[in-house]
Amino acid sequence: AQSVTQLGSHVSVSEGALVLLRCNYSSSVPPYLFWYVQYPNQGLQLLLKYTSAATLVKGINGFEAEFKKSETSFHLTKPSAHMSDAAEYFCAVSDRSNTGKLIFGQGTTLQVKP
């Protein structure tokens, strides 16, 4: 069975500081991994995805994530936080079968202080 763990339900950074949101996965097969962002009362927007190509993945809004198989991690980073980055972030793993199901982590709330 696959699973995703996001370390830290709440992360607070100052505007301009580095953003690091942690995600570790468990999978018996090479995974497909995703990061989504959710603003209040809205659906999810895809930030970036890893689908077994380059291990360093660049996404929208300046975010990037690195797939590290040895650490079973897929941490999300952004060099300089912006106030508009404040939102809920979800890491997810796909089971790679025809079902296409996504298994989500618990989510991390990012707070950006001025």
Added chain:
Amino acid sequence: GAVVSQHPSRVICKSGTSVKIECRSLDFQATTMFWYRQFPKQSLMLMATSNEGSKATYEQGVEKDKFLINHASLTLSTLTVTSAHPEDSSFYICSVEELAGAHYNEQFFGPGTRLTVL
């Protein structure tokens, strides 16, 4: 990617009534859609996979008779919460599955529907 809409965006109903939520794929013919529910400050929990022209596949623990899913066309799936109770109050989100690569599909999410049962 696919553009997905949901209607209504929010609904308030009395306990015991039924509520229908629509999920539409506006620019893509979707054979597969997913329905999730999300409690406040929590993650998304998959409820069921909606397959066009066939019965939905429900996740373990989800009551099929309570959460009726109909995927009658390639652009519309509906979720009906029957005999709703306050504990059904939640944020319901649908997604559309689109083939994105040789071996994987990508999901595009609707904006969600906030259901409040009084």
